[in-house]
Amino acid sequence: xxxxxxxxxxxxxxxxxxxxxxxxxxxxxxxxxxxxxxxxxxxxxxxxxxxxxxxxxxxxxxxxxxxxxxxxxxxxxxxxxxxxxxxxxxxxxxxxxxxxxxxxxxxxxxxxxxxxxxxxxxx
Amino acid sequence: xxxxxxxxxxxxxxxxxxxxxxxxxxxxxxxxxxxxxxxxxxxxxxxxxxxxxxxxxxxxxxxxxxxxxxxxxxxxxxxxxxxxxxxxxxxxxxxxxxxxxxxxxxxx
Numbered sequence: 001x002x003x004x005x006x007x008x009x010x011x012x013x014x015x016x017x018x019x020x021x022x023x024x025x026x027x028x029x030x031x032x033x034x035x036x037x038x039x040x041x042x043x044x045x046x047x048x049x050x051x052x053x054x055x056x057x058x059x060x061x062x063x064x065x066x067x068x069x070x071x072x073x074x075x076x077x078x079x080x081x082x083x084x085x086x087x088x089x090x091x092x093x094x095x096x097x098x099x100x101x102x103x104x105x106x107x108x109x110x111x112x113x114x115x116x117x118x119x120x121x122x123x
Numbered sequence: 124x125x126x127x128x129x130x131x132x133x134x135x136x137x138x139x140x141x142x143x144x145x146x147x148x149x150x151x152x153x154x155x156x157x158x159x160x161x162x163x164x165x166x167x168x169x170x171x172x173x174x175x176x177x178x179x180x181x182x183x184x185x186x187x188x189x190x191x192x193x194x195x196x197x198x199x200x201x202x203x204x205x206x207x208x209x210x211x212x213x214x215x216x217x218x219x220x221x222x223x224x225x226x227x228x229x230x231x
Contacts, residue, residue: 035220045159045167045210047220059218095166108214109157111178113166 002026002112004079004096009117012086020117022079022096030054030074033099035108036081038092039116048094049081052105064090086121093118125149125213129223135231138201144226146194146211155215158187158196161225162207170209171196198228206230 008020022034036048049060049070058070069082079096094117097110126149136142146156154174159167169178171187174194184199198205211223 044224045161045212045222047218047222050218050220061219100172107155107172108217108220109169109172109212110159110167111169113168115166 002098004098004112004114006094006096006114006117009094009119011120011122013123014087014121016086017082017084018086018119020081020083020094020096020119022081022114024077024079024096024098027098028102029072029077031102033105033108034070034072034079035097035099035110036070036079037095037097037110037113038090039095040089040092043092046092050099050105050108051079053099053103057105083119086119088121091119091121124219125152125216125221127211127213127221127223129209129211129226131226132224133227133229135229136201137231138203140201140231142198142201142205142228144196144198144209144228146189146196146223148192148194148213150216151191152213152215154190155213156187156189156194157212157214158185159210159212160205160207161210167210201228203230 003025005023035050051070067085071080096114098112128147130145156174158171161167175187208225
């Protein structure tokens with residue numbers, strides 16, 4: 001069965017860095033685009049970033065552009081999110097989510113989500 | 124960026140009754156709209172995509188309708204497990220993908 005499992009969250013001081021990972025199984029990882037979506041405490045869902053199935057394209061929300069970097073290792077079936085210059089407003093549960101269709105990046109809705117990993121930015 | 128607005132913010136309905144949730148887009152998204160259900164401490168669950176297609180395993184009491192800028196999620200006869208927060212999401216003009224702020228469906 002399809003499974004995505006995030007890890008790497010924790011408490012970090014403002015201005016510091018953190019790297020999240022998302023381990024995928026149960027599907028051909030290299031065929032699917034992957035996304036990060038976050039949810040601040042008591043707040044709604046915010047899309048963060050996407051990476052194409054082959055890593056050829058990456059896009060970011062304006063709120064994280066220039067500070068976060070999405071990447072993937074298809075040989076390890078793993079998605080990453082490198083988060084630099086963290087701010088208090090980056091505090092959230094971070095979910096990885098699989099794109100809907102293989103090789104097709106035109107319909108990014110999300111049937112498969114991980115359980116999320118909590119990032120807390122605080123001094 | 125397309126702004127998604129959901130109404131009402133909170134909806135109180137009795138079990139067994141019908142619930143109607145609304146989602147409006149700031150510009151047309153055609154039928155490129157999805158609905159999600161989220162319960163406390165859980166990841167969102169996909170209910171509807173393409174505005175009206177139920178995702179795998181979603182009960183028939185959930186239905187979606189609409190196109191362009193106005194969308195509706197209807198739950199025909201509320202079960203206890205349906206009380207949750209519901210989000211709409213557009214994927215017509217992206218990036219960015221954008222979500223509504225959510226509607227909390229609570230027991231009356």
